[in-house]
Amino acid sequence: MISFYESPAAQTHTYTHTQTERQIKGSFLTIRSSVACIIRSLFSSSFQKQQSMAMANLARRKVTSLFNCSSDALRYSFSLSSTLSRGFASGSDENDVVVIGGGPGGYVAAIKAAQLGLKTTCIEKRGALGGTCLNVGCIPSKALLHSSHMYHEAKTSFAKHGVTFDNVNIDVAAMLGQKDKAVSTLTKGIEGLFKKNKVTYVKGHGKFISPSEVSVDTIDGDTTVVKGKNIIIATGSDVKGLPGITIDEKRIVSSTGALALTEVPKKLVVIGAGYIGLEMGSVWGRLGSEVTVVEFAPDIVPSMDGEIRKQFQRSLEKQKMKFMLKTKVVAVDTSSDIVKLTVEPSAGGDQSVLEADVVLVSAGRSPFTSGLGLETIGVETDKIGRIPVDSKFSTNVKGVFAIGDVIPGPMLAHKAEEDGIACVEFIAGKEGHVDYDKVPGVCYTHPEVASVGKTEEQVKQLGIPYVVGKFPMLGNSRAKSIDDAEGLVKIIAEKETDKVVGVHIMCSNAGELIHEAAIALTYGASSEDIARTCHAHPTLSEAVKEAAMATYDKAIHI
Numbered sequence: 001m002i003s004f005y006e007s008p009a010a011q012t013h014t015y016t017h018t019q020t021e022r023q024i025k026g027s028f029l030t031i032r033s034s035v036a037c038i039i040r041s042l043f044s045s046s047f048q049k050q051q052s053m054a055m056a057n058l059a060r061r062k063v064t065s066l067f068n069c070s071s072d073a074l075r076y077s078f079s080l081s082s083t084l085s086r087g088f089a090s091g092s093d094e095n096d097v098v099v100i101g102g103g104p105g106g107y108v109a110a111i112k113a114a115q116l117g118l119k120t121t122c123i124e125k126r127g128a129l130g131g132t133c134l135n136v137g138c139i140p141s142k143a144l145l146h147s148s149h150m151y152h153e154a155k156t157s158f159a160k161h162g163v164t165f166d167n168v169n170i171d172v173a174a175m176l177g178q179k180d181k182a183v184s185t186l187t188k189g190i191e192g193l194f195k196k197n198k199v200t201y202v203k204g205h206g207k208f209i210s211p212s213e214v215s216v217d218t219i220d221g222d223t224t225v226v227k228g229k230n231i232i233i234a235t236g237s238d239v240k241g242l243p244g245i246t247i248d249e250k251r252i253v254s255s256t257g258a259l260a261l262t263e264v265p266k267k268l269v270v271i272g273a274g275y276i277g278l279e280m281g282s283v284w285g286r287l288g289s290e291v292t293v294v295e296f297a298p299d300i301v302p303s304m305d306g307e308i309r310k311q312f313q314r315s316l317e318k319q320k321m322k323f324m325l326k327t328k329v330v331a332v333d334t335s336s337d338i339v340k341l342t343v344e345p346s347a348g349g350d351q352s353v354l355e356a357d358v359v360l361v362s363a364g365r366s367p368f369t370s371g372l373g374l375e376t377i378g379v380e381t382d383k384i385g386r387i388p389v390d391s392k393f394s395t396n397v398k399g400v401f402a403i404g405d406v407i408p409g410p411m412l413a414h415k416a417e418e419d420g421i422a423c424v425e426f427i428a429g430k431e432g433h434v435d436y437d438k439v440p441g442v443c444y445t446h447p448e449v450a451s452v453g454k455t456e457e458q459v460k461q462l463g464i465p466y467v468v469g470k471f472p473m474l475g476n477s478r479a480k481s482i483d484d485a486e487g488l489v490k491i492i493a494e495k496e497t498d499k500v501v502g503v504h505i506m507c508s509n510a511g512e513l514i515h516e517a518a519i520a521l522t523y524g525a526s527s528e529d530i531a532r533t534c535h536a537h538p539t540l541s542e543a544v545k546e547a548a549m550a551t552y553d554k555a556i557h558i
């Protein structure tokens, strides 16, 4: 399934003012240096002539992108109207901005609002800041992924490097303790940032009583009313349950329970081969569980580039993860010590029974707005519970905004943060900018899989003539030197202009490598721009450069 996301802020603002200015400036600089190069080349060696050709090509492309972005600049200038909905507070109890929810969307929005000089209060009910991401999501899962990877490496790879020991054991309690320490350090850190930036923090459940008032049942048992000229809903998402399956967080767990299992289950069945299923399946698989993943769709991670996905699945299978694709769970029996799951083909057919000690339900997440009082003030939701917003993150109710997992778009922490910053910039009468087409996604398995921009399937569907350049990690000297050379870099560029439209990387540290691609896409770079950027040796990043060379010309080391 191909999904195209449209960022609210990208609907009218593909580039911010400064980006546009930089692009224009960059284009003129490139043209100037190209002209200088051409003049020089008339008198110089063939090497310099080649350089001038490249610069001329660069200039040609930059001019094309200059025209593209000048139309954005034009749109930008037409839409430069102040968006401050109800003015700013002046010395009263009323806030300029109230944020409901202290996750990556909410806490970042609150800090940014305070930095912009707005009187700001953030309401969070769980008693700790950081939302799903810090408390039961990104951070604890990455802590366990790291710990389990170290254990797995110690068991399977250290000896190859000459590091041997008599026995390797896993202490699950210590592993969970390390994870909890990472979480509490980070959540307390955000409280510190609130103090530093003078954000008022109210601990409790918030509920609208009017478009400018939120009643809060505090965790101390009191009730208070927080008033705001602008209110941002950043209440995030919650686990999407499946009909007939009751999550008890012991034997039938959501990601939250899977992050806190006190023993390694002998058999783990994962429902849903998305990010959570594959990351948490990897954690417990590395620690010794037999992992079977049941996926409704024909493929794992349906949004991933098809070619990368195939290699990724093979890699996970080598790690002994089993997949039952095009399969659905139709019944779960928990009446005995072993959980029994009845499964059948997604399209219907013969049933079979799977046994498990623990079942992880990871079939997606739903926007969370329960008990928020949206109906009291008339904020609309769509048929799957998301809050639709306009290009400035405003809901259908004036002065009420929404960001992060609770609105349409990728359910990712960094996207929620970008939403938060852009939303308060709009509230403050400035320009905000988020482009959902350039939000990187990373699956933190081993190898990691990271991508930004369009998949080959999407480019085909859009009918864009394209070229592909690939480079296998086997040809990368750093990957070989550390004996971790699984995977590849794949770059997709427009055939006519060489502009990069998608980058997909599978290798260890792909989640770090992807950001040079994100910058390339943001600045409208060509594959030649990436290839002609000097990359340090020996680094995994050289594989990105080589894939770029393979896109517009030829790679060297393959």
Ligand SMILES: Cc1cc2nc3c(=O)[nH]c(=O)nc-3n(C[C@H](O)[C@H](O)[C@H](O)COP(=O)(O)OP(=O)(O)OC[C@H]3O[C@@H](n4cnc5c(N)ncnc54)[C@H](O)[C@@H]3O)c2cc1C
Binding pocket: 100, 101, 102, 103, 104, 105, 106, 123, 124, 125, 126, 130, 131, 132, 133, 134, 136, 137, 138, 139, 141, 204, 205, 206, 207, 234, 235, 236, 237, 255, 256, 276, 368, 371, 372, 403, 404, 405, 406, 411, 412, 413, 414, 415, 416, 444
């Ligand atoms: C296991 C797991 C791993 C993940 N890993 C990653 C990852 O590696 N990278 C990534 O980018 N994303 C990851 N995600 C997704 C990421 O956690 C979310 O996209 C992100 O947290 C969304 O941020 P948010 O601010 O919109 O909402 P949330 O983080 O969900 O925060 C919303 C907050 O609002 C509070 N709240 C709700 N209602 C009220 C109310 N009425 N009053 C007061 N407070 C309220 C909630 O308690 C919550 O703390 C992961 C998710 C899970 C579950």
Ligand SMILES: NC(=O)c1ccc[n+]([C@@H]2O[C@H](COP(=O)([O-])OP(=O)(O)OC[C@H]3O[C@@H](n4cnc5c(N)ncnc54)[C@H](O)[C@@H]3O)[C@@H](O)[C@H]2O)c1
Binding pocket: 242, 271, 272, 273, 274, 275, 276, 277, 279, 294, 295, 296, 297, 300, 301, 302, 327, 328, 329, 362, 363, 364, 365, 410, 411, 412, 441, 442, 443, 444
């Ligand atoms: N590394 C990361 O960035 C990261 C990590 C974890 C979670 N997340 C975010 O959290 C959200 C939730 O993650 P998730 O993995 O639960 O959702 P997901 O949407 O990534 O994957 C859910 C999977 O479950 C499958 N599915 C749905 N119903 C099913 C059924 N009845 N039986 C079998 N399979 C079924 C879907 O086809 C899909 O492949 C995602 O939006 C993701 O972006 C991100």
